[in-house]
Amino acid sequence: MSEGGEMQRVSIILAALAGIVLGQLAAPQTAAQQRATLSLVTAGDQNMVDYVKDYLGPMFEKDHPGVTVKAVGTGPGDGGSQKIYEKLEAEKNNSSWDIDVAVIHQKAAGEMVTKGLLARYTAEVPTAKLVTSEAAKRALGADVDGYVMPMFNSQTAIAYNTEMVKAPPSTYAELEKWVQQNPKKFGYNGIKGGMSGVSFVVGWIYADAADADRLIKGPYDPETKKAWDKALARLAAFNKNVVLTPGNAGTLDMLNRGEIAMGPVWVDMFYTWQADGKIPPSVKLKLIGPGMPGQPMYYVVPAKAANAKLAGEFVALATSPKVQADGIVKRFNWYPGIDAAAVRPQLDEPTWRKLFVDVTPADLSSKGKPFPIAPYFNDILESYERKVQ
Amino acid sequence: MPERRPFSLLLVAPALAMVLALFVYPLGYSLVSAFTARDGEPTLDNFSKTFDLYGADIVFTVLIVVVSTALTGMFAAAIGGYLVLAAHPIAATLLKWLYRWPLFIPFIVAAQCMRTFLAKNGMLNNTLDTLGLVDAAGLSGLLDWRGIIVTFVWKETPFVALLVSGAMAALDRAGIEAARNLGAGGLRVLVEILLPQVAGVMTAGLILAFVTMLSVLSVPIMISGGSPTMITVDMAFRVNSYSDYGVANALGVVSYVIAGLAAWVYMRRNVAGEGAQ
Numbered sequence: 001m002s003e004g005g006e007m008q009r010v011s012i013i014l015a016a017l018a019g020i021v022l023g024q025l026a027a028p029q030t031a032a033q034q035r036a037t038l039s040l041v042t043a044g045d046q047n048m049v050d051y052v053k054d055y056l057g058p059m060f061e062k063d064h065p066g067v068t069v070k071a072v073g074t075g076p077g078d079g080g081s082q083k084i085y086e087k088l089e090a091e092k093n094n095s096s097w098d099i100d101v102a103v104i105h106q107k108a109a110g111e112m113v114t115k116g117l118l119a120r121y122t123a124e125v126p127t128a129k130l131v132t133s134e135a136a137k138r139a140l141g142a143d144v145d146g147y148v149m150p151m152f153n154s155q156t157a158i159a160y161n162t163e164m165v166k167a168p169p170s171t172y173a174e175l176e177k178w179v180q181q182n183p184k185k186f187g188y189n190g191i192k193g194g195m196s197g198v199s200f201v202v203g204w205i206y207a208d209a210a211d212a213d214r215l216i217k218g219p220y221d222p223e224t225k226k227a228w229d230k231a232l233a234r235l236a237a238f239n240k241n242v243v244l245t246p247g248n249a250g251t252l253d254m255l256n257r258g259e260i261a262m263g264p265v266w267v268d269m270f271y272t273w274q275a276d277g278k279i280p281p282s283v284k285l286k287l288i289g290p291g292m293p294g295q296p297m298y299y300v301v302p303a304k305a306a307n308a309k310l311a312g313e314f315v316a317l318a319t320s321p322k323v324q325a326d327g328i329v330k331r332f333n334w335y336p337g338i339d340a341a342a343v344r345p346q347l348d349e350p351t352w353r354k355l356f357v358d359v360t361p362a363d364l365s366s367k368g369k370p371f372p373i374a375p376y377f378n379d380i381l382e383s384y385e386r387k388v389q
Numbered sequence: 390m391p392e393r394r395p396f397s398l399l400l401v402a403p404a405l406a407m408v409l410a411l412f413v414y415p416l417g418y419s420l421v422s423a424f425t426a427r428d429g430e431p432t433l434d435n436f437s438k439t440f441d442l443y444g445a446d447i448v449f450t451v452l453i454v455v456v457s458t459a460l461t462g463m464f465a466a467a468i469g470g471y472l473v474l475a476a477h478p479i480a481a482t483l484l485k486w487l488y489r490w491p492l493f494i495p496f497i498v499a500a501q502c503m504r505t506f507l508a509k510n511g512m513l514n515n516t517l518d519t520l521g522l523v524d525a526a527g528l529s530g531l532l533d534w535r536g537i538i539v540t541f542v543w544k545e546t547p548f549v550a551l552l553v554s555g556a557m558a559a560l561d562r563a564g565i566e567a568a569r570n571l572g573a574g575g576l577r578v579l580v581e582i583l584l585p586q587v588a589g590v591m592t593a594g595l596i597l598a599f600v601t602m603l604s605v606l607s608v609p610i611m612i613s614g615g616s617p618t619m620i621t622v623d624m625a626f627r628v629n630s631y632s633d634y635g636v637a638n639a640l641g642v643v644s645y646v647i648a649g650l651a652a653w654v655y656m657r658r659n660v661a662g663e664g665a666q
Contacts, residue, residue: 079629111632189614192626197614244615246504246532257510259530381630385442389616 035066038310041087042073042103043080044297047272047332049073055327060314067310076248077195081108088117088302097304100311103151106135107374109298110142119301120146124312127319130338134370135296141218141373148298149319150337152328155267155294155368156199157287157359159252161280164261171289172207176234178262179241187243187251187260191384194248195295198381200264202371203292204235205380212290215372225379232387239388255283264292267359271333285358291367296337321346329355335364423638435639442623442636447643449617450603453534454647457541458599462591464546469554469587470579474565492547496540500611503540507531507612536612537619541602549594556590557583589659596655600648620644 038060042048049071057069074083081104091097104112112118122128123146133153137145158175160168164185169175179186189197206212208231214224243260245251251263252270256279265285273279299318301311317323324336325346333355336343340361344352356364371377426432440447468488475481491499506512509530518525531539560583568578584591609619620640627637 077629079625082629082632190616191630192616192618192622193610193614244613246611246614250504250532250611250614253504254508257508259509378631382442 035064036307036310037068037070038100038307038314039070039072039098040101040103040314041084041099042071043075043077043084043105043108044073044103045076046073048103048297051327051332055331056314056318056323059323060317063317064310064313069314078105078107081105084108085112085117088112089115092117095304096306097302098306099302100305100307101314102300102302103297104300105297106139106295106371107377109139109144109148109300110374112300113139113142113144113147117303118147119303119305119308121301121308121312121315122146122149125149125316125319127316127321127338130319130321130342132339133296133337139298140371140377141220141375144298148300149315150296151299151318152268152324152332152334152337153294153296154334155287155359155364156196156203156264156292157267157270157285158262158292159255159265159270159279159283159285160262161255161258162282162284164258168262168284168286169288170286172204175262175288176238179238182261183241184243185261186241187245187254187263189245189247189251190389191381193246193250196248196251196264196266196269197245199293199371201235201384202377202380203264203288203369205231206293206369207231207290208234212369215376216370218373218376220373220375222375222379224376225383228380228383229387232383235384236388252279255279267294267335268333271355275333287359287363287367289367291369293369293371294335295371419638419641422634423642425635427635435635436642438636439639439643443620443640445617446620446623449534450619450621451647453537453541453619454599454602457538457545457602458595460538460542461545461549461598462595464542465549465553465594466579466584466591468546468550469557470575470583472554473557473560473583474575474578488550489547491544492551494544496544496605497607497611499540499544500608503536503543503612504532507536507539533613533615537609540608540612541605544608545598545602549591549598552590552594553587556587560586592655592658596651599651603644603648 040052040057042052052069052071057071060069061067074080084099084102084104085108088097088099088102109118122131128149131149133150135153136148136150137143139148158168169178175186188200191198191201205228206215208228209215210227243254245254245260245263248266248269251260251265252273254260255263255265256273267285270279270283270285274281274283299315301308301315305311318327319338321338321342324338324343328334328336329343329347330351335355372380423435424431424433426434468484472481472485475484494502504511507530508514509528509532510525511530514523514525514528514530517523517528530536564582564586565578568582573581604621605619606621606625610622610625620643624637624640627633627640
């Protein structure tokens with residue numbers, strides 16, 4: 001390299017250094033204005049990140065001048081929540097943690113409360129009194145009262161194509177018979193490709209279990225799983241006549257292409273796809289008996305969140321009736337996380353009815369079940385791996 | 390220049406530190422975890438659970454990857470051979486331009502494309518149906534083990550073909566001409582003259598492809614919902630559903646062993662090759 005080139009390089013480096021130093025000097029001047037960055041980490045699909053980035057974040061920033069909301073996603077399903085859990089666990093000994101608000105699933109919530117990673121913050125959130133669901137107190141058997149605020153509730157149901165199925169089955173028993181008569185017309189995604197399949201399998205066990213309530217509320221008995229052998233053998237036979245789809249989206253894709261006539265889906269995903277034109281209007285939902293599971297996602301605040309006060313204000317906004325109506329119900333087709341009665345006055349009648357047209361509030365209250373407590377949940381999954389696959 | 394030695398060590402230190410921190414440490418950690426129970430005691434339980442629950446998946450994984458590697462080798466040889474032996478320069482140029490495209494497409498994108506391409510009412514079957522070749526109603530989709538193989542072969546063939554065709558192009562053409570003069574056809578020249586001479590490059594390429602395919606999660610999880618499935622899916626499932634790193638790492642050890650066997654085959658070949666020379 002020539003000497004001139006060397007000089008040029010040195011001067012570029014010097015200029016860069018000068019830039020950094022000047023930037024540092026300038027920083028305190030803006031700090032008064034730029035009060036804080038609220039960092040939110042969410043499990044779930046991209047729509048969760050979009051919800052905060054495009055909708056909730058800007059609204060919060062408008063109310064809190066100088067605050068920036070930064071949203072990051074960690075991926076769908078329990079795996080996404082697991083990543084948040086592991087990150088907080090890893091920074092446990094730091095004096096302050098870099099996550100202010102997290103959105104997580106039930107399984108992780110229970111574990112994180114037990115490990116002392118979450119703040120008991122809901123008493124300071126004014127909207128906490130609007131939360132009425134049982135899921136805000138217990139998550140898969142773990143006591144989470146005071147640590148979580150439900151962001152939304154979601155439910156699985158069976159989607160069916162009305163052009164191919166005139167009289168859809170209304171219970172698991174009827175579905176089993178239907179599949180025998182219509183082989184390869186029902187599809188679900190097993191247990192490794194997403195929660196809609198897991199939910200279907202859990203519902204199958206609930207339908208057969210002598211005491212389904214015990215699976216949901218405990219106490220846990222490791223012997224219980226032996227009683228499921230017959231149900232699992234029937235599920236293995238059932239699987240021979242169904243299509244195993246690749247993932248939650250895979251089931252919806254196959255419904256869309258007419259490759260299957262029926263399959264379990266998440267209600268919110270289903271409505272969103274239908275609104276986007278990716279599912280024909282002829283496909284409808286049915287929540288079959290005795291029931292299928294659904295689950296909320298929770299807003300939580302880590303125990304050593306750097307901006308805990310802001311985090312509380314953020315969750316208060318996110319769980320206010322107005323946001324629950326406009327954001328959760330209208331935009332994303334989720335069921336509200338807070339008491340539905342508080343949300344209803346904020347919505348016009350058609351929007352409200354759209355959400356409950358196929359799955360009625362009565363269906364939801366009688367057939368919308370929680371997932372089982374964690375040890376039973378693991379038993380169901382592992383028994384499936386052992387006996388059905 | 391011995392006085393420069395400390396300096397050169399200093400230069401290599403950041404790279405070495407990266408390898409130690411980001412590769413050697415996690416590798417050791419995962420090995421230890423595979424042999425550790427949840428309470429911290431040493432155990433082999435993770436392995437008995439692995440073979441009990443995922444034995445079929447391990448066999449399935451090996452079969453899928455071996456078949457995909459064999460097909461990749463065949464296609465790579467065919468492409469390389471055509472590029473060297475082609476009688477039509479335009480066709481060869483076109484092929485040269487086309488075959489590399491999948492190299493630039495990530496596995497996850499390839500898997501997403503194949504999901505719609507290979508489905509029962511997907512683009513492949515619909516096209517064949519429109520052409521009147523088949524009746525789509527009677528066809529099944531390829532979204533199972535076949536879909537995984539198709540995606541793997543589609544994705545890995547260009548990489549191996551790139552290496553193999555380069556090696557073939559560098560060969561002395563006198564051998565090819567001589568064989569041709571004695572009346573050998575294209576296929577015979579490829580199999581008996583070209584391939585033996587590029588066998589080393591071909592093996593190296595195929596082993597890299599083998600190890601890559603062994604490690605892919607997106608393709609099996611996005612293409613096939615059924616079981617058996619590949620062990621990468623099981624690893625993800627153990628971690629995500631049960632937070633069970635023990636069994637996931639035991640599956641990881643199985644995967645190292647499979648990859649290690651492939652590497653051993655390669656080394657043995659190399660040593661034998663050097664001995665022969």
